Amino acid sequence: MEIVLRATVTFAFLLLLTRGLRRRALADMAPFEMILLIVVGDIVQQGITQEDMSLTGSVIAVSTVGFWVTVLSYLTWRFERVAEVVDGVPVLLVRDGEPIEGNLAHERMPMSELLEAARQQGIDDLAKVRAAVLEPSGRISFIQ
Amino acid sequence: MPSARSRPTVPEDTSTGERLHAWYYRLTTALLVLLLAVVVLDGLSVVDAFGVDKTTETATADGYTLTVTAATVTRPALATPFEIDVRRDGGFTTPVEVAIETDYLSLFDYQRMYPEPSAERTAGDFTVLEFDPPDGDELTVTFDWRLEPAVQSGRDVTVAVVDDGRHVVAVTRHLRVWP
Numbered sequence: 001m002e003i004v005l006r007a008t009v010t011f012a013f014l015l016l017l018t019r020g021l022r023r024r025a026l027a028d029m030a031p032f033e034m035i036l037l038i039v040v041g042d043i044v045q046q047g048i049t050q051e052d053m054s055l056t057g058s059v060i061a062v063s064t065v066g067f068w069v070t071v072l073s074y075l076t077w078r079f080e081r082v083a084e085v086v087d088g089v090p091v092l093l094v095r096d097g098e099p100i101e102g103n104l105a106h107e108r109m110p111m112s113e114l115l116e117a118a119r120q121q122g123i124d125d126l127a128k129v130r131a132a133v134l135e136p137s138g139r140i141s142f143i144q
Numbered sequence: 145m146p147s148a149r150s151r152p153t154v155p156e157d158t159s160t161g162e163r164l165h166a167w168y169y170r171l172t173t174a175l176l177v178l179l180l181a182v183v184v185l186d187g188l189s190v191v192d193a194f195g196v197d198k199t200t201e202t203a204t205a206d207g208y209t210l211t212v213t214a215a216t217v218t219r220p221a222l223a224t225p226f227e228i229d230v231r232r233d234g235g236f237t238t239p240v241e242v243a244i245e246t247d248y249l250s251l252f253d254y255q256r257m258y259p260e261p262s263a264e265r266t267a268g269d270f271t272v273l274e275f276d277p278p279d280g281d282e283l284t285v286t287f288d289w290r291l292e293p294a295v296q297s298g299r300d301v302t303v304a305v306v307d308d309g310r311h312v313v314a315v316t317r318h319l320r321v322w323p
Contacts, residue, residue, distance in 0.1 A: 001187020004180060033230040041249055053293045054219035056194055096258045 007064035008049045014044070015072075038047055065130065085137040094132035094142075107134060118142060192217060195323055198225045205313040208232050208305045212315040217299075218291050219322045224252065226287040230305055236277040239263075241306035242285065243270040248301035248319075249298040259285065272306055296323045 029115060046059045077082040091103050104114065117140040118126060126132075131143045155161075184195035195217035202211040205271040211229040217229035218224045230240055239262065249271055261273040275283055 001183055004183050004187070051221050051290075052219060053221040054217055054322055060194070062177070063179050065178050067180050070173055070176060 003049060003052065004062045004064050007061045008068065011068045012046050013066050014040070018130065019086075035125075043081070067132050090129060090136065091134040093130050093133075093134050094126060096131075097127040097129055099126065109134070114140070151183060166169065180277045195219055195320075196222055196224060199317050200217050201317060203313050203315045204226055207234075208307070210303065210305050210313045211316055212317055214301070214317045215319055216317075217322065220291050221293045222287060222291055224291050224319075226289065227284045228303060230283045230285075231281055233281060235281050236283070237278060240275045240283050241272050242307050243267065243272045243274070243302075243304045245269055245301050245303075246271045248299060251292060251295050251299070251319075252287075253292050255288040255290075257285055257287055267306075268301075270304070290298045291321065295321055297321055 046073070049057050052087070072086055076086050091107060092100055093103055093107075093109070094100065099111065099114065114132070115126070118129065121142045123129060123142055123144070128144055129142050133141045133143070135141055182193050184193065184196070185191045185229065186195075189197075196215055196219070197217045198213055198215045200211060200213040202209060204210075209229075211231070213225060213227040213229070215224045215226065215268055228244075230242065246269060257273075259275060260297075262276050263274040264271050265274075273285075275285065278305040298321040300316055300318050301318045303316055304314035306312070
């Protein structure tokens with residue numbers, strides 16, 4: 001039972017943490033962001049299973065995480081408001097060729113990153129972009 | 145250059161795959177819910193499932209009352225409860241000897257006992273622990289130990305009070321181990 005509780009708390013914490021990260025961190029990781037991904041797994045394992053070295057304990061811990069993933073996926077499908085809270089909402093970064101500085105600052109996205117994403121889409125000038133949207137997944141959609 | 149063979153990317157009929165996928169999804173969800181329900185019920189002591197759970201058994205004979213509190217379910221590397229209580233009306237005038245099956249003791253990574261025995265010896269399949277006579281009518285021995293990480297299955301154990309070389313009262317317990 002303790003494993004279920006610890007896995008649940010850890011899942012909720014990681015959910016809050018990943019929602020609090022820059023979205024681009026989820027899509028294309030900078031080296032310092034990748035460090036978080038590498039160390040979180042090992043640190044979290046100790047907090048969940050502690051001294052339990054049994055296969056049973058591992059199955060229970062992973063099943064708990066799988067359970068909450070299933071619950072959240074259902075709730076985000078069933079209730080749009082939940083999806084907005086859990087997954088986030090699209091954010092407009094460019095409108096009619098003009099970057100929206102406030103949104104870029106809110107997402108902590110440097111202009112260089114926006115320009116890089118545009119180049120990857122074959123766009124050589126932001127002035128040609130009618131809209132650029134930062135998706136909940138962290139990817140940027142360009143509409144010309 | 146010869147023209148390439150047509151390779152449609154959209155499958156014509158996905159109904160079989162969709163049915164299998166839906167069935168598999170429902171089965172996985174049901175198994176997850178069932179497993180966690182059992183774990184929660186185990187935590188609330190409604191069922192005795194994954195451990196660590198313990199019970200107490202008592203036997204009385206020849207003026208001795210032997211009570212053994214032992215784990216019924218445990219998992220590798222976890223602290224596992226084990227306590228022996230020996231009571232004799234009128235108290236003890238000689239050292240108290242308790243016999244425990246040696247194979248059971250070998251399952252555990254032993255830290256210490258409270259109190260520590262004053263002597264130990266083997267007698268056949270048993271390890272006999274000798275304790276100084278306690279004040280009063282009761283001797284309680286608590287074991288601080290963890291199941292060895294490599295242990296993957298449980299076993300029975302017989303605990304007995306030894307008086308004049310013979311087992312005067314005994315309790316048998318079973319330990320179940322989840323891998």
